[in-house]
Amino acid sequence: MEAEVIKAELVLPTHMSFKRIQMYGKYPKGQSKVRWKQLKQILQAEICQNYSPDEPNYVNIESPPSMQPCKRICDITGFEAPYHDPRTNLRYANADVFKLVRSLPNEYVQRYLALRKAAVVLR
Amino acid sequence: MPFISKIQRQTDYNRFPSSTPIVIDNGASYFRIGWAGETEPRVIFRNIVQRPRHKSTGETVTVVGDHDTALLKHFDCTRSGPRSAFDSNVVFQFEIMEYILDFAFDRLGANGSRIDHPILITECVCNPVQSRSKMAELLFETYGVPSVAFGVDAAFSYKYNQQRGICQKDGLAICPGFTTTHVIPFVDGEPVNRGCCRTNIGGYHVTDNLKQLLSLKYPHHMARFTWEKIEDLKMEHCYIAPDYALEARLFQKGSKEAEDKTRCWQLPWVPPPIEEPPSEEEIARKAAIKERQGQRLREMAEAKRSSRINELENQLHGLEFLLQQLAQVEEEEISSFLSKTGYVSKQEIESTLTKVSQSLRKAKGESKVEQAENEEKADSSTSDKYPLINVPDNMLTPEQLKEKKRQIFLKTTTEGRQRAKQKRFEEELEREKKTREDEERRLENPELYLEQMRTKYKDLYEKVEQRKRLKINGGHANGNSSGGVGRGERLNAAQRERMRLLTTAAFDRGKGEDNFGAKDEDWQLYKLMSKDNDDDDDGSDEDEAELARVCSRLQAIDPTFVPKPEPTPSQAATTEVPRVRPLTKEDFQVVLGVERCRCPEILFHPNLVGIDQAGLDEMTGASIRRLASKNEALEDRLTSSIFMTGGCSLFPGINERLEAGIRMLRPCGSPIKVARALDPVLDAWRGASAYAANLQFQQQTFSRVDYYEKGEDWLRRYQLRYTL
Numbered sequence: 001m002e003a004e005v006i007k008a009e010l011v012l013p014t015h016m017s018f019k020r021i022q023m024y025g026k027y028p029k030g031q032s033k034v035r036w037k038q039l040k041q042i043l044q045a046e047i048c049q050n051y052s053p054d055e056p057n058y059v060n061i062e063s064p065p066s067m068q069p070c071k072r073i074c075d076i077t078g079f080e081a082p083y084h085d086p087r088t089n090l091r092y093a094n095a096d097v098f099k100l101v102r103s104l105p106n107e108y109v110q111r112y113l114a115l116r117k118a119a120v121v122l123r
Numbered sequence: 124m125p126f127i128s129k130i131q132r133q134t135d136y137n138r139f140p141s142s143t144p145i146v147i148d149n150g151a152s153y154f155r156i157g158w159a160g161e162t163e164p165r166v167i168f169r170n171i172v173q174r175p176r177h178k179s180t181g182e183t184v185t186v187v188g189d190h191d192t193a194l195l196k197h198f199d200c201t202r203s204g205p206r207s208a209f210d211s212n213v214v215f216q217f218e219i220m221e222y223i224l225d226f227a228f229d230r231l232g233a234n235g236s237r238i239d240h241p242i243l244i245t246e247c248v249c250n251p252v253q254s255r256s257k258m259a260e261l262l263f264e265t266y267g268v269p270s271v272a273f274g275v276d277a278a279f280s281y282k283y284n285q286q287r288g289i290c291q292k293d294g295l296a297i298c299p300g301f302t303t304t305h306v307i308p309f310v311d312g313e314p315v316n317r318g319c320c321r322t323n324i325g326g327y328h329v330t331d332n333l334k335q336l337l338s339l340k341y342p343h344h345m346a347r348f349t350w351e352k353i354e355d356l357k358m359e360h361c362y363i364a365p366d367y368a369l370e371a372r373l374f375q376k377g378s379k380e381a382e383d384k385t386r387c388w389q390l391p392w393v394p395p396p397i398e399e400p401p402s403e404e405e406i407a408r409k410a411a412i413k414e415r416q417g418q419r420l421r422e423m424a425e426a427k428r429s430s431r432i433n434e435l436e437n438q439l440h441g442l443e444f445l446l447q448q449l450a451q452v453e454e455e456e457i458s459s460f461l462s463k464t465g466y467v468s469k470q471e472i473e474s475t476l477t478k479v480s481q482s483l484r485k486a487k488g489e490s491k492v493e494q495a496e497n498e499e500k501a502d503s504s505t506s507d508k509y510p511l512i513n514v515p516d517n518m519l520t521p522e523q524l525k526e527k528k529r530q531i532f533l534k535t536t537t538e539g540r541q542r543a544k545q546k547r548f549e550e551e552l553e554r555e556k557k558t559r560e561d562e563e564r565r566l567e568n569p570e571l572y573l574e575q576m577r578t579k580y581k582d583l584y585e586k587v588e589q590r591k592r593l594k595i596n597g598g599h600a601n602g603n604s605s606g607g608v609g610r611g612e613r614l615n616a617a618q619r620e621r622m623r624l625l626t627t628a629a630f631d632r633g634k635g636e637d638n639f640g641a642k643d644e645d646w647q648l649y650k651l652m653s654k655d656n657d658d659d660d661d662g663s664d665e666d667e668a669e670l671a672r673v674c675s676r677l678q679a680i681d682p683t684f685v686p687k688p689e690p691t692p693s694q695a696a697t698t699e700v701p702r703v704r705p706l707t708k709e710d711f712q713v714v715l716g717v718e719r720c721r722c723p724e725i726l727f728h729p730n731l732v733g734i735d736q737a738g739l740d741e742m743t744g745a746s747i748r749r750l751a752s753k754n755e756a757l758e759d760r761l762t763s764s765i766f767m768t769g770g771c772s773l774f775p776g777i778n779e780r781l782e783a784g785i786r787m788l789r790p791c792g793s794p795i796k797v798a799r800a801l802d803p804v805l806d807a808w809r810g811a812s813a814y815a816a817n818l819q820f821q822q823q824t825f826s827r828v829d830y831y832e833k834g835e836d837w838l839r840r841y842q843l844r845y846t847l
Contacts, residue, residue: 002197009132010194012185016225018233020267023221036217039210042251056316058213058249063306063320063737063745071367071728076339078717079375080368093375108339115335117733 075112076100089113128153128168128189136232141269144241144815145231148276148808151209152301152326152770154188155808156227159243159815164808166230171205172219187226189351211323212247212303213254217261224266237267241824243815245276245807248305248319252839256830259838263827270824272815274843277307278314279810280768280800282845285312286813289798293757294764295743297781299726299771301325304739306746308761312846318750320743322736324729326771329361330354332732333722341713347390356715357722360386363776364720365783374717385716392711428486435483442476576677583670590666723774727784740784763794772803819847 005011015022037045043059053060074081074093081091085101088109092098104112113119139158148155150170157164168188175198176183184198208219228238242262246255255273262268277298284290292312298305302325308318334353338345364370374381449469512530519527565572725731727738737745743765747758762785767778778797785795800806814820823843830838 005194005197008191008194010186010190012187012222012226013229016229016233018228018235018238018267019225019265020237021265023225026221026265027218034218036215037253039213039215042213042215042253045253046251054317056249056319058247058251061249061316061319061321063322063742065735066728066730066737066741068728068738068741070730073367073371073721073731077375078336078721079371111335111339115332115733116731 075115089118129164129166130168130188130230131166132230133165133232136234139240141239142241144243144820145238146808146812146815147227147242147244148811149214149245150276150301150807151207151212153804154223154227155805156231157808157812159812159820161812162809164805164812166227168226170209170223171207172222173200173203173205175200175203185222187223209302212300213251214246214258215254217257220258221261221265224261228266239267239269241270241272241815241821242268243272243274243811243820243824245279245811246273247303248275248277248307248314248321249316252835255841256835256838259830263830268827270821270826271830272820272824272843273841274811274814274845275307275314276807276811277305277768278309278843278845279808279814280803280806281307281309281314281766281810282312283806283810283813284766284768284798284800287801289801290766291760291764293760294766295746295761296766296768297739297743297772298767298769299325299739300769301771302327304726304742304769304771306739306742308746308750310750310752310757314845315750316842318746320737320746320749322729322734322738322742324725324732324734324736326357328725328732328734329722329771330357332725333357333361333718336718336722337713344390344711344713347713356388358773360715361719361723361774363723363726363774363780365776365779367720367724370720371717381716384719385714386719388713388715390711390713432483432486435479435486439476439479439483442472442479446472446476576673580670580673580677583666583673587666587670723771723777726771726774726777727780738784739781740788743781743785744788758789759793762789763796765795765797766800767797768800768803768806770804772799814845814847817847823847 014024046057047059072081072091073079074097075090076097077093079093081093083093083098084091085098088101088104090101090109090112092101101109110119144159146157146159146164148164152170154166154168154170155164156166171188173186174183175186175195178197178199186195186198206216206219208214208216208223210216214220244258244262246258250273258273259271262271277296280298281290281294281296285292285294290296292309294309296305296307296309296314298307302323304322304325306320307314307316309315330350330353333356334348334350337348337353341348374384446469449472512527512534514527516524516527727740729736729738743762747761750758750761752758765781765785767781778799782795782797785797789795802809825833825841
């Protein structure tokens with residue numbers, strides 16, 4: 001280990017005096033074998049518990065979908081976009097932007113669409 | 124404004140008695156830890172962990188928080204990106220959490236066999252019980268903590284500011300955080316979870332949006348747009364417009380105000396060194412050097428040549444001497460004499476002599492004509508070399524026959540070579556004559572000549588064009604008129620012509636007898652057919668060559684001549700040829716115009732990034748609705764004390780926007796007051812610290828015994844009482 005790295009104390013030491021069980025004791029092979037439950041699974045487990053629906057829980061307090069009309073702004077420039085390109089599914093503000101839209105390679109089109117989660121996702 | 128982590132190891136851990144709680148603000152962006160009762164957390168760092176491999180030793184190490192990138196170059200960070208223990212605002216990766224807690228306690232100065240202090244740790248609103256219980260387990264089991272309390276960071280911030288009069292005991296706390304935004308109503312100083320509202324949008328999404336937009340706009344500078352840099356940009360330059368549509372229109376018009384609002388980030392750029400034209404001395408010096416080099420080379424060549432000449436002369440002398448000696452020697456002793464020298468016969472010596480003298484003459488650089496003469500002489504002596512040719516076959520033995528064949532072959536090849544040379548010479552003369560004539564014509568009558576050239580060019584061009592068109596169109600034209608079913612489109616014009624000839628020849632005289640071939644001219648058909656293909660291509664090549672020649676001539680002599688562009692296959696002219704020009708300073712500028720207000724706008728309109736939930740202003744309405752208090756006065760009290768906390772509330776202009784937004788939702792005339800926390804970032808920790816310093820705090824914690832005895836259900840219902 002280089003001197004400057006040691007001096008900066010960059011690396012977490014492996015043995016901590018205040019711990020009852022050290023990391024290498026808990027996870028002998030480096031990474032933990034336990035697959036941590038993702039949030040979705042945690043929430044599903046919670047829902048299954050059949051608590052009273054009146055009680056607020058993590059899922060309950062989520063906000064409802066927006067009632068306001070959707071604001072349409074141009075994907076590329078950010079101005080107001082009354083128009084929509086059927087081929088690429090992008091929104092654009094005026095004719096110059098349209099020229100740009102049509103000349104974009106497909107990769108960029110998908111990235112612009114991914115900004116508002118409208119990209120075609122192939123799984 | 125950009126955050127600086129504090130990770131100095133603290134030295135006064137042992138000064139604090141066991142009753143002093145440790146206060147932890149476990150946020151998705153930053154982790155803050157310190158002692159209760161203090162105003163500043165002792166240790167602050169980014170809540171991420173990296174596990175790179177050390178380049179030389181190969182071991183995997185853990186690095187917590189943000190570190191100097193210069194030091195990280197010792198590690199191979201390709202496989203290990205920064206990982207967070209959070210998913211949205213819930214902790215789910217407890218291994219990473221353990222690393223983080225290790226680091227935090229270590230920097231706090233912890234020593235001893237366990238962490239012997241009660242711990243107050245923050246969590247999200249309505250934390251799922253699994254996450255809570257795992258956290259409690261971690262703290263109790265691994266660190267040996269005596270007691271633990273969980274609280275909501277926004278609530279602590281609210282209480283802290285309430286004590287300072289920023290907000291009242293009934294109010295709304297709006298907390299735009301890193302990954303989520305919460306709206307929590309407070310009634311009588313306690314948060315009402317029933318009325319809580321959460322949208323999954325936060326500072327992370329704003330930064331990510333800005334990063335993507337800039338990367339798409341400036342793809343060649345993508346490497347510069349790191350997460351940290353973009354966060355800095357966001358904190359410095361982004362603001363919330365009071366009305367986004369108006370702002371956008373302002374930028375679209377490109378007015379003066381828009382210019383003022385545009386920020387420009389100049390990336391480091393070194394202008395390429397200007398190459399000044401080499402000065403006189405430079406040129407002279409270079410020329411002198413070249414001259415000297417040339418001189419040296421010539422001298423070397425000269426030396427080599429003279430040495431070779433000497434060598435050859437010596438050889439020549441030796442051979443002549445040998446011949447002389449041979450002449451003097453007797454007949455019988457020739458063979459023995461020759462065997463000593465290494466030559467087999469007199470002829471051999473003579474032939475080597477002639478060869479050596481020839482090369483000597485060449486080395487001495489005598490004129491070509493003499494060489495040609497010599498060659499002719501040499502050629503004329505070939506008849507001596509092919510003695511067997513003229514001898515008739517029946518007088519020769521089989522070996523001699525073979526010899527004769529070889530000699531015939533040699534002779535014919537040399538003769539053929541001579542003829543080819545002759546022809547080339549004549550062609551050369553012919554060409555020179557033509558150009559001379561051309562020049563004469565041009566000199567005597569320039570105008571006429573020019574006209575002739577132009578017409579010739581035009582004709583040739585048309586012919587080439589037509590042929591090309593035929594070739595293409597021949598493939599695309601209707602297949603109806605061509606012979607062969609379905610194969611018409613594939614044959615080009617020449618092939619179709621052939622087919623046509625064949626069919627006409629075959630079927631034309633079907634009525635009467637088949638008397639094809641009776642006349643001699645009929646057989647010319649085959650010549651036509653077979654040569655058709657070749658002729659076409661050759662002819663087109665010739666024409667094109669001619670065209671090129673004429674074009675170059677015209678370009679040379681006619682200043683007004685513009686060559687017609689080569690017919691390229693038609694493409695949609697959408698992509699312009701990339702103009703290669705030297706890079707200027709402007710290419711290295713990143714302009715932030717409307718992006719400044721476009722990115723934070725997503726806090727108010729999450730559907731701009733595809734998240735179909737309510738924005739900040741709508742959330743307050745939803746929260747008040749959920750309370751369902753039916754008490755107008757209470758609602759008025761709530762809206763008159765709206766409190767903003769959390770890192771994202773630092774955007775300029777957010778207060779006014781929120782106020783305008785809420786005014787749209789509430790009945791006319793209701794009081795609305797929006798206040799921001801004293802320090803939106805650190806107030807959560809400060810509130811928690813003040814809370815933990817209270818004597819009653821101990822009653823709000825739960826110990827290990829409680830945790831194991833009372834079970835999960837009790838843990839789920841566990842809730843702090845914030846007013847002590």
